[in-house]
Amino acid sequence: MLRERLRNVGSAVALSLCGLMCLCAVLPLAAMLYHVIRNGAPAINVAFFTQMPKPLGEPGGGLLNAIAGSLTLIVLASAIGVPIGVTAGVFLARASGSRGAFWVRYAADVLSGIPSIVFGVVVYELVVVPMKGFSAFSGGLALSLIMIPTVVRTTEEMIRMVPYTLYEAALALGAPDWRATTSVLLKGARTGIITGVMLAAARVAGETAPLLFTAFNNQFWNMKLNQPIASLPVQIFNYAVAPWDEFHQKAWAGSLVLVTLVLGLSILTRVATRGRYEIIQ
């Protein structure tokens, strides 16, 4: 009897320990969100989004150049990464059993495990050095390399969810293969693919490391692709490690914007696709 009771008590203790572990996991994460909101919210105002950074000591000012720079980089990264990623994803879905598909899938897997800073180093070697300078283009390229594996895998998964019979029906109606693929398979998977692309874009919006020596940073307004460009994450990094409180304020506000963007997009896509797809990250 005693043994029995001990076992039950032991079980209850172990189960509650697991609950405690869950609390330990959620607590720091909740604390981080709390600090970002509490410290960032007071510094968020219209000027933050519409004004250029002011020099140290002058009050006010915003991060307009960094926000615009981040948007530019994301658009650039998507413009390079999405066409390649989606096409390669279609290739994988159609040729899923072939040896070529195996290696492409493997390559996408390998790419997704490579630390983002390595992409930065490679783009520096291949683009920044020959172009003799940091540039928005090289930053966008580095980000696109990070996006590609995600886009490839999402496209493949989403196309696989379109019923095969629809594709066959299109062929039976006399549509050529390319037509059946683009108008039936791609169209059917459209929502899922767009969701995946948006999630991938949100993820790279927060990437800092590969931008440090590709897009670099810029204190001024720049929309030229062959010039260095500011970005929100790099600006947050520079402000956070600087010793001045005014900069810290701006860094918190920037973090809040970035976190809102990333988490907002994730929640939005989750709500929009609830019950339809398992989101594969």
Next chain:
Amino acid sequence: MEATYSAGLRPRPQLIISDKVFNVLLGVAGAVVLALIAILGSSLAFGSSAALKVFGWHFTIGTNWDPVKEDFGALPFIYGTLMSSILALLIAVPVGVGTGIFLAEIAPKRLAEPLAFVIELLAAVPSVVYGMWGIFVIVPLMRSLQEYAGEHWSNCVLLSGPPVGVGLLTASVVLAIMILPFIAAISKDSLQAVPRTQAEAGLALGSTRWETISGPVLRYARKGIFGGIILALGRALGETMAVTMLIGNNPQITASLFRSAYSMSAVIANEFSEATGDLHTSALVSIALVLLVLTLAVNALARLLIWGVVSQSEGKAA
């Protein structure tokens, strides 16, 4: 059975040319993805050749990093990367796996689903934000801990050092928080993939709930969980911004957890854009190469384990 969308039927022969073009286009995109790996590898190999020619294999065991004298050894950085990642795993694995068990087996569905979603969301928070939070929240906490340790446990080698806040342990704690969501999510998924019968058999034999979970259920899921842990290790190894902001950026190897260190990714982030000479740049590219090889090896191991789980469960379903 999985459907493959290959064009087995060719209903209108006159259109085959356009299909051929289309197929070539798809193949080219696939080839681009493959080529990226080759480009990546060869570019790093080319960039690192100058430094590796000078230092050879001693590059990885040299302890001196002196851009002025052009003497480069990567061991302090390799040490810092490995140490901070392993410490992070030591913290994150019990918490993450415990969370996974709680979410998959213990919590009622109404609680588990939103919790799992929140934890998944936090994997998406940019690392620079974690780094910033670390600087302003964890570093002060760590500083008081270090002051306390300095007063009470000053004899302990592991805990010696000036109370500056940043250091190996600080970076590891924040790294642990960053990789926690991965471990928790993959543990949860692996546990949920365990057939119900596995748990029922345990309960039928008179096990308590915990004995069932820790025995037949956990044993069935252990490969997937282990794969997830290795995957998280890969993330931790390559993590840059949070580590750069918290590890102290001092290339030294000491026994103390409180002292500052340096990691491979951090030295690249800090020095690459202002490297003082070709050899310095090349040495940094060599570090990137070492980092790449390390993460690829770790990821390959994880894939091997996770693929094993997938084929195992597919075999059951068939």
